[in-house]
Amino acid sequence: MPNARAARRAAVRIGAVVLSGALLAACGSGSSGGTSDSAGGKVTLTVDLFGSFGYKEAGLYAEYQKLHPDITIKQSDTEDEADYWKSLQTRLAGGGGLGDVQGVEVGRIASVTQQQSDKFEDLKQYGAEKLKDQFAEAKWSAATTEDGRILGLGTDVGPEAMCYRTDLFKQAGLPTDRDELSRKWSTWDGYLALGEEYKKKAPAKGAWIDSIGSLYSIMIGQEKERYYDASGKLIYENNPAVKTAWDTSVEAAESGLSAKLDQWSPQWNQAFAAGSFATIPCPAWMLSYIKGQAGKGGSGTWDVAKLPGGAGNWGGSYLSVPRAAKHKKEAYELIEWLTAPEQQAKLFQKQGLFPSATGAIEKVSGAKDPYFSDAPIGQIFGDAAKSSPVQVLGVHDANVAQQITNALSEVERKGTSSDKAWSTAKKGVDNVIG
Known part of the structure; x- marks a missing residue:
C-alpha cells in the first residue's frame, strides 16, 4: 500500500474547507526579520518535501516572499514519502544535496531525535524554545x-x-443525525453492530467500510503505546492494543463489512463517487481527500461524527533544518513563520490541514463545512485533538505499521487466515528492521 501520508498530501491540493468570515479576519499575517548570508543580500531557500504540505497552494510562500523581498523560496516534492525518506537518508549520510528545510513525517520523527540528531540543527539556538507553549504537548515533545x-x-x-x-x-x-450515531457507535463493537444492520438493507454492492486497513490505522491512532514502549523497546507483538485493533479489523473483514479496497489505489479513489462504502474513518486531512474524489456531486451527502472508542491521531509532520543547510538562520525564520498559529489557521481554511498550534485550534473552533452537511468540524476535530493521547513514537513506527496493514490487506482480499497474516506481518517487520 502506498504511503498514506504521501497520498493525502497530494489530496490536499483539492477541496478547501469553507470557514466563516470571523476566521478569515482572525488570520492576520505576521513577519520575522532576517539577515542574509549570500552575496548581494539575496537568499534562495530550498524547501524539500513529500507530496504537498499545502504551503504553495495556500499562497503562503507568495505571502512570505512579499514580506521578505530578499527571499526566494523554491520547493521540491517527492510524491511517495517512502521514496522521499530513502533519498533523504542517502543525502544525510553524504552531507550534500539537502534542502534548507526538510519535511519529516510523524512516523519518522523518532528516528530523527534518537538516531540522527547530529544531522539536524538544534532550533533552540534560533530561539525556538519560546514557541513551546504555542504547540500541543504531544506535537512538541515528539521533536x-x-x-x-x-x-x-x-x-x-x-x-x-x-x-x-x-x-x-x-x-x-x-x-443520519451525527449526535445519535455518535451514541450508537460510542464503542467499536457498536460500530460493527451498526454495520451488520446496514448490510441487511444496504444498496447493491454497498459495503459498510472502505477497508480494514483504514479501520486498523484509525484504531491504533487512539493508543498511547503502539509499537514501542517509552524505553524504546519494540512491543507490538505482545501489545494488547495492537491485538485489539488487529482482531477488530479481521472481524470486520470476516463479517463482510469491508469493500476490500486497498487504500490509495485507483479503485479506492473511484469508490468515493460510486458510493461503494457508507463509512470511512477520517482524520481531519481526509476531508479534502473525500472532496477531491467524490467531487461536487458528493456535496451534502457526507457528514462527520465523533469517532467510536474515543479520540486519537493519525498523521502529521515536521519542518526541520539540516546541519548541512546553506541558509540555516533564514530557513529557521521561514519555518517559524509557516508553523505559526496564523499560518496554520490559513492552511486549515484553504487546504483542510488541522493545526498543531494551540492558538490556531482556537481560531478554527467554530468552523463548519457545507460539503459535509455543515458538520461542526472545528469543534469535532478540535475536541479530538485536545483529547488525543501523547503517543510513544519509535524509530521504525512507519515501517511496522506498513507491514501490518499490508498483511491485513491479504486477509480481506485473499481470505488469508488471521494467524497466517499475522505471521506474515511479523516476518515483514523483521525483514525491514533487521
Missing part, C-alpha cells in the same frame, strides 16, 4: 531529544472522526 534539543517545528496533526454517507444511511433505514 525534542532527551537532552532538550529541538529538531523540528510541527505542521499539522490528524485528529480522528468518522465520515459517513447520509444518503446511503437513509436507504438502509439507519439514522
